[in-house]
Each structure stands twice: as C-alpha cells, then as structure tokens.
Amino acid sequence: MKKFFLISTVILLLIMSVVSIGKTVTIRYWMWDPSIRAKEETLIKAFEKTHPNIKVELTTMEPKNYWPKLSAMSAAKSLPDVFNMSSGYVEGWASAGLLYKLNDFVSQLDLSKYFPKLFSVTTYNGNIYAFPFAWVTTVLYYNKDMFDEAGLAYPTDDWTWFDFLNAAIRLTKDKNGDGKIDQWGYWFYGRYAHIEPWIYQDGGRLLNENKTRFAPDANAMETLKFLTDLVLKYKVAPSKKSMTGVRQQDVFPLGMAAMWTDGSWNIENNRRIIKGKFRWGIAKVPRGPHWTHDITYAWPDSISISAFTKHPKEAWELVKFLTGPAVPVNLFMAGKVPSYKPTAYSEEWLQKDKQPGNMDLILKLGNNPVRTSFTKGWSEWRGYGGAEGMGLNGAIDKVINGEESLDKAMEESTIYVNKVLERYYK
Amino acid sequence: MIYDHIMRTRRYVPYLFLLPAIIGLFGFRLIPIVWAFLMSFTRWSVYAPPQWLGLANYKELFSSELFWGILKNTFVYTAIYVPGVMIIGLILAVLVNNRLRGIAFFRGLLFAPVVTSAVAIGMVWGWILSPRFGILNHVLEHWFSVSNPPAWLGDRNIALIAIAFVAVWQRVGYQMVLFLAGLQDIPTVFYEAAKIDGANRWQRFWKITLPLLSPTTFFVLIISIIDSFRNFTIIYTMTRGGPGSSSTTLAYAIYQNAFIFSRMGYASSLAYILLIIVGTITLINFYFKKKWVKYKY
Incomplete structure (x- = not known):
C-alpha cells in the first residue's frame, strides 16, 4: 500500500510537470543597461511568480554592442521576443516590418495612468510600435x-x-x-x-x-x-x-x-x-x-515586441509588467521619468530632499504637446x-x-x- | 588492412588540425571581405534586407565634397604619421642601442605608450590640449607669453595635425623596437672595419647602418602606412572626427557610416576605396623595393 502510494505520487508529479512544461512559454528579453541587471532580474522573478506559464530569458548588453547585435539578428529574422527600443529607431524598424503592432493591446489599457502624449513618438503610420517605459525631456x-x-x-x-x-x-x-x-x-x-x-x-x-x-x-x-x-x-x-x-x-x-x-x-x-x-x-x-x-x-525609451515572435500575448504580458506599477523607482536613473504615472508622481521619485528639489516640473512638461525632430x-x-x-x-x-x-x-x-x-x- | 587504413586517413590528419585556423580565416576574413564587396553595391541598413543599387554608392562617394575632404585628411594624416614614426623611431632606436646602465628602463619607458590604452591616451591628451584649462596653453601663455594660443582640437585647421602628433607619440615605441632589432642584427665587424679605415660616426651610420637596416626599414614602412590608414581609436576619443569633419579620416568615416548612420552599403564602398589605396601603395612599395632594400651584405 505504501509502495503504491509512493509510485502513484511520483507518477502524478511526473504528469503534472510534463503538463506544466508543455504549457510554459519562454520569452527572450533584451535590454541595453547591464548596470541594472541585478535589479531587472529581481523584477523578472516577480513577473515569473505571477505568470507561472512564462519563463523570461534576460540578456543585457551595452548600447554600443546592443544595436549592431540586434540589427544582425533582425536580418536573420531571429529577434528576441521583447527588446528595448530607442525613439530614434522606431520609424526605421517599424517601416522595415520588424516590430509588432501594439494597438490592440494598448487599447485595453487605462491610458490615463501613463503619459499619453509620448505615444506620438512611438507611433508610425498611425500604429503604436513601442511602449514607453521611461521618458526624458x-x-x-x-x-x-x-x-x-x-x-x-x-x-x-x-x-x-x-x-x-x-x-x-x-x-x-x-x-x-x-x-x-x-x-x-x-x-x-x-x-x-x-x-x-x-x-x-x-x-x-x-x-x-x-x-x-x-x-x-x-x-x-x-x-x-x-x-x-x-x-x-x-x-x-x-x-x-x-x-x-x-x-x-x-x-x-x-x-x-x-x-x-x-x-x-x-x-x-x-x-x-x-x-x-x-x-x-x-x-x-x-x-x-x-x-x-x-x-x-520629450521622447521615451520604450519596449518593443518582435514581429516574428510566436507568443505575442505572453510577450505583451511582459511588456505590460515592465512598464507598469511593479517597476521600482530605483530602476530609473535620476531625471528619467517612469511612464507609469503613479510611480512618477510618488514621493520616492520626486526626491524633494535632494537637488534640484523641483522635479515635479518635469512631470508637468510631460503633459504638454510633444514635438521631436x-x-x-x-x-x-x-x-x-x-x-x-x-x-x-x-x-x-x-x-x-x-x-x-x-x-x-x-x-x-x-x-x-x-x-x-x-x-x-x- | 589496418595499416593501409591508417596510411590513408593519415593524409587528412594535418588538415584536421588546420581546420580551426582555416575556418577562422574563411569565416572571419575571406567571407566578410567578399561580402563587403557585394554589399558595396547595395543599400543595407542591416535591419532591413539589402537593396541592389549598382554603382550608386561609388557615384555618390565621388561626387561628394565630404568624401574628398575625408580623403585629403587621410593623406595629410599619413604624411605626418609615417615620416614621424619612422624618423623618430629610428633616432630613438639608435639612442637606446647603447650599452648604458639602465638602458632597459628607457626602452621600456619609450615603449610604454604603445601598450597603454588608446582611450586613456586620447583623454589625457584631450586635457593637455584643452584651450582654456589645458597645461599646454598654460605653459604657452605664462612661460612663453603667447597671447592667443590655438584651440588645438577645437580648431578645424589644427585638430587633425594635433591628432597625428599624438598618434606618433603613442606608436613610435613600436617602430623603435623594430628598428632596434634590426640594428642589433648588423654584424659589428663592419663597424670595426670602417673604424680602422677612419670612417666617422656619421659616415658609419650613413654607409653601414642605413643600407644594412633597409629590410627592417621596408617592413616598418609598410606596417606604418597600413597602421596610419587604420587609425580609429585616437580620433574617436579626441575629436569624434570634428570640428565639422576636419579630423575625419577614411577609417573613421567607415565607422560613422556603418555603425552610427546604419549605412553598411556605403561604408563597404568606403572600405573598398581604402583597400584599393592601401593595396596600391603597398604594391608601389614592393615595386621600388629592389632599388633600395638590400638583403645581402
């Protein structure tokens, strides 16, 4: 009886693990700031906890290596599912058909929680191709x-x-x-x-x-x-x-x-x-x-999804997470504004006790019409x-x-x- | 049977050992060289597939004022760098070829800039040459009472020349070591015989050292020319090719077009121009070699 119980438990566990392995999706995520890798890893662990069916494979690289590598990967159509995107590149990459259209995903969000004016910078031909995680002015x-x-x-x-x-x-x-x-x-x-x-x-x-x-x-x-x-x-x-x-x-x-x-x-x-x-x-x-x-x-640093991804829904879950309330203030260099408004308006980001002391001015600027060249x-x-x-x-x-x-x-x-x-x- | 088998397979064994080197040579040299040649006829942003343009890149290049300016910069730089490292390198080599106490220290000292990071050198020289806060202009103003010292790297007529001088300072130790090796190869019997015949120092240098050093000089000439056409790091750290494009050389323009403007096709055509120039100069050098290089005593 004891033996039977043990064997059946083992079999059950095996079945469960096989089932869960079958469901697990791996999302490759590339970001351009190795200096905050440890913090980013903590964030990803939190994501994997709340999304047990998604596993994230993080790669970090200095910008000077990041862009040549990513460009080469794009030529082979083997881009990571999710990656950091610079405002200056959105148009070029979107017009080359490398980025996933985010319109349907974005329309499900409550945009009043973000700085919607900044989306104009990541929009090309009326479609949104990158989701801002931070912005500067x-x-x-x-x-x-x-x-x-x-x-x-x-x-x-x-x-x-x-x-x-x-x-x-x-x-x-x-x-x-x-x-x-x-x-x-x-x-x-x-x-x-x-x-x-x-x-x-x-x-x-x-x-x-x-x-x-x-x-x-x-x-x-x-x-x-x-x-x-x-x-x-x-x-x-x-x-x-x-x-x-x-x-x-x-x-x-x-x-x-x-x-x-x-x-x-x-x-x-x-x-x-x-x-x-x-x-x-x-x-x-x-x-x-x-x-x-x-x-x-003003212009944002954003996250894009590859047009070649096999798992756009899971990729979007990650993008949403990396641009949303879960991202702690210490992930942003001083003067870079979180695109999630409640984080940006928090005392922790405003740092009134540190110079310049009036960082709320930057937040005000983010609500103005935005122009770039x-x-x-x-x-x-x-x-x-x-x-x-x-x-x-x-x-x-x-x-x-x-x-x-x-x-x-x-x-x-x-x-x-x-x-x-x-x-x-x- | 087994013996035959081994003998047969044995012939391939050396190639097996050579394989890594051959893969490296093909994968990282030959294929990119051919690839770049093909790409020089395309518009290729890397992230979008290449588009065939025919000769358009070359046409643009030859009709662009910028390109001719860059070409001129490249030659001006070479005209300062190559004689600079060769003459100074030879003088230094002759000086440190003495058997003095502590000569190894001086040899090491002169060689030190070669093994120092070019980025660090660029930054330090950037400070030295800074017009308002640099030590050079401070010395010029206060010790030599020069009233309006130049802005060095900020002046479009001087920046390239200043960079060439820094490059000479940085690389000359390498040429010195090569010359030194050449000098030590010359048998002392020639000098002894010349001394007995009453030749003075200058005559000995002119009639013995220089001719017998010529194989080394030839080698140093070739690598110095190639070196000068490839210079990148010092320009990147000191001026980024500026002011304007006044210190942009061909090698630097290739970097700009390939990695900043994402114009791989155009950069490839620039690279081929560079290849043709370096190749031609090297061929000319080899052609004239027999006129002045002596391999036999």
Whole structure:
C-alpha cells in the first residue's frame, strides 16, 4: 500500500510537470543597461511568480554592442521576443516590418495612468510600435548661488528670452580681473538637446509637417539667430572651440556657466559632480517672441515586441509588467521619468530632499504637446554621437566659433540635410 | 588492412588540425571581405534586407565634397604619421642601442605608450590640449607669453595635425623596437672595419647602418602606412572626427557610416576605396623595393 502510494505520487508529479512544461512559454528579453541587471532580474522573478506559464530569458548588453547585435539578428529574422527600443529607431524598424503592432493591446489599457502624449513618438503610420517605459525631456538648469550673488530672481515658468538674456548678461563675469571671462551666463553648442527645445518654445519647426524635409521656418531661424548671438553679439556664452577638452555635460556642474539647457537625465551627473558645492534648480526653457503655448521636447525609451515572435500575448504580458506599477523607482536613473504615472508622481521619485528639489516640473512638461525632430537618418543629418561634428550640429558650431555666418551655414545645412532625407523619403 | 587504413586517413590528419585556423580565416576574413564587396553595391541598413543599387554608392562617394575632404585628411594624416614614426623611431632606436646602465628602463619607458590604452591616451591628451584649462596653453601663455594660443582640437585647421602628433607619440615605441632589432642584427665587424679605415660616426651610420637596416626599414614602412590608414581609436576619443569633419579620416568615416548612420552599403564602398589605396601603395612599395632594400651584405 505504501509502495503504491509512493509510485502513484511520483507518477502524478511526473504528469503534472510534463503538463506544466508543455504549457510554459519562454520569452527572450533584451535590454541595453547591464548596470541594472541585478535589479531587472529581481523584477523578472516577480513577473515569473505571477505568470507561472512564462519563463523570461534576460540578456543585457551595452548600447554600443546592443544595436549592431540586434540589427544582425533582425536580418536573420531571429529577434528576441521583447527588446528595448530607442525613439530614434522606431520609424526605421517599424517601416522595415520588424516590430509588432501594439494597438490592440494598448487599447485595453487605462491610458490615463501613463503619459499619453509620448505615444506620438512611438507611433508610425498611425500604429503604436513601442511602449514607453521611461521618458526624458529638456530643462533649463540654473545655478541658484550665482543667481543670488547677482541679485537675480530665479527663472519662472513665464520667463521670456528677454528675461533670460538680461540674467545671462549679469551672470557673465570676469572674477579675477585677468580680462578673461571665468563665469559664463550660459553654455550651449549645436547639440540637439541644446537647440531644439528653444525652437519649439518659439513655436518653430526644423522639419516640414510630415517630417520628410528640412525646412526651418521663420521662428526656427529667429531662434538660431538669438542663440548664436548669445556667443557672437552678447558674449554671454563661450564658443564651442574654447570649451574643447571639457565634457560638455560637465561645464554647468563644474560652475563654469550659470545656466544650461540639456536633457533631464543630466540630473544624475550634476548631483555626482556638484555634490553640495552649490545650490541649483531646473526651470522651463524660456519662451520666444512667437510662443503661443508650451511645447515639450520629450521622447521615451520604450519596449518593443518582435514581429516574428510566436507568443505575442505572453510577450505583451511582459511588456505590460515592465512598464507598469511593479517597476521600482530605483530602476530609473535620476531625471528619467517612469511612464507609469503613479510611480512618477510618488514621493520616492520626486526626491524633494535632494537637488534640484523641483522635479515635479518635469512631470508637468510631460503633459504638454510633444514635438521631436527624429527621422530616419537622424544621427547623420543632425550630427550625433561619434559623428557629432557633422550635420546641423557642426554647422551651428561653425557659426558660434565665428567661422561662418548663420545664413551661409543654414543654406549649406539645408542642402546637406535634404540630401540625407531624400535617401529615405522619396 | 589496418595499416593501409591508417596510411590513408593519415593524409587528412594535418588538415584536421588546420581546420580551426582555416575556418577562422574563411569565416572571419575571406567571407566578410567578399561580402563587403557585394554589399558595396547595395543599400543595407542591416535591419532591413539589402537593396541592389549598382554603382550608386561609388557615384555618390565621388561626387561628394565630404568624401574628398575625408580623403585629403587621410593623406595629410599619413604624411605626418609615417615620416614621424619612422624618423623618430629610428633616432630613438639608435639612442637606446647603447650599452648604458639602465638602458632597459628607457626602452621600456619609450615603449610604454604603445601598450597603454588608446582611450586613456586620447583623454589625457584631450586635457593637455584643452584651450582654456589645458597645461599646454598654460605653459604657452605664462612661460612663453603667447597671447592667443590655438584651440588645438577645437580648431578645424589644427585638430587633425594635433591628432597625428599624438598618434606618433603613442606608436613610435613600436617602430623603435623594430628598428632596434634590426640594428642589433648588423654584424659589428663592419663597424670595426670602417673604424680602422677612419670612417666617422656619421659616415658609419650613413654607409653601414642605413643600407644594412633597409629590410627592417621596408617592413616598418609598410606596417606604418597600413597602421596610419587604420587609425580609429585616437580620433574617436579626441575629436569624434570634428570640428565639422576636419579630423575625419577614411577609417573613421567607415565607422560613422556603418555603425552610427546604419549605412553598411556605403561604408563597404568606403572600405573598398581604402583597400584599393592601401593595396596600391603597398604594391608601389614592393615595386621600388629592389632599388633600395638590400638583403645581402
């Protein structure tokens, strides 16, 4: 009897395990940040607990290896089921038929819990091809100590170019009297995150409406004139040339400039370098003369599902989980906003006890209309990463280095950028 | 029977041992080389299948001002780098060829940059050359009272030259070691005979060292030229090809197009141009070799 019981239990267990093995689906998930692998693993364990029929195989890789690998896999149609997706790549990958349409899944969600404006960046031809898990935007960083010393009021939400310029002039100082400026009012060069937010806040566009041609409008040109004049005419910002050798993101935290516009993700680097040396804050990018309403330059990091996956439903379960309430705040680098609103609005994310102290400003920006200039071939015409000196970036640098007039640089840029865009949009 | 069998299979055994190397050679060299040639006639973003373009990539390349600028940069860089590493490398080799106490230390010191990470070298030199905060301009301004020292890596007329100098500084130790090996191969009897005949130091160098070193010099010339056309890391860490494209060389442009712009086809056509240039120069070198390289004493 005892023996019979034992044998039957063993058989039962065997049957159960065979049945459950038969039902288990393995989802391969690739992400681009190895530094948070351990945290991600914990998260995946929690997912597997609540979804016992799904097993997740995690691969993490540095972005510089991630994209070449993933591209090669896409050529062989053997993409991981679920993978991280960059805003700049959504259009290219979606148009190549590599991404799974998420419309049906997304329509089942309560979108008021997310930042719906950001979905416009991951939408191509009316379909959603990537689901944001975090997003970033651009802000005006300012050094509170320098403002106090100059007797200036801090930037406000309705700050205009005039207010900004006035402050920048008074913040530009030669402190040791050697005839050289050692505290600049502002710091910028041709980088996308330094230029576009100003254009959008002046109601301007760099591209035509359907983003197939480079056609800076009058407002965009007005903005570029204003910005380049900060170096050439008002001399409240240094030339790109003279700052060579300093990492661009270190100029503000090292106290060389009182104000700076760049991505919100720089909060982390600022904290690390500034420590307690001075007090600083973040503000909206000032309004241009043609401002009618706030337009935010923001874009998400997202998760996509492979068009070749055999298990789209299970893959979506994972995507939903990785973008939802279960994701802890410590998985987000400071200044990156969780796309799940309740997490973003939590005290834990806002970190009011840490500088800049007013991170709620970023959340407000996420509810504005969103504009970007991402297209196919963006890194080439904009001048990005290992090609930073090229394209529009290089053209603006030429102007602020005093090597070419703005009009000439923009004339050349228009020809160059449109040549690039023509290759992709005929 | 068994003996015959072994004898028959034995003939294949060496190939079995060679197999890993052959697979490596084919899989990682020959096939990519042929593949790249085919890809140079296509538009290939990697994530979408390649589209046949015919000669369009080459047409675009030759009609692009950017390409000619990059080609010029490549030659300017080579024109500084190759004579730089060869002349300085030879001088250093002659200097450290002395039997002095502690000479091994100096040899090691001069070789150190070769084994140092190029990324670290690029960063440190980036700081040294920084116009406002770098030590070089500090010295120029305060010790030599130069009033407006250049922006070095920020100046589009100087950046490439500055990079070439750093590259010479980094690589010269390697050329030095090669020359040193060549120098130590020259039998001392020639020098002794020349001394007895009354030849001075300069004459001995000119008439004995240089001709007898020529096989080494030839080898160093070939690898220095190839080295200069392949330089990538220093450009990446110091200027990213900027300002504008003023320090972009062919090798760097290949990287940009392949891995930043996802233009594998165009990058392949650039790679083939590079191959043709390096190949031609190497052939020319081999052709003129017999005029100046002496293998027999």
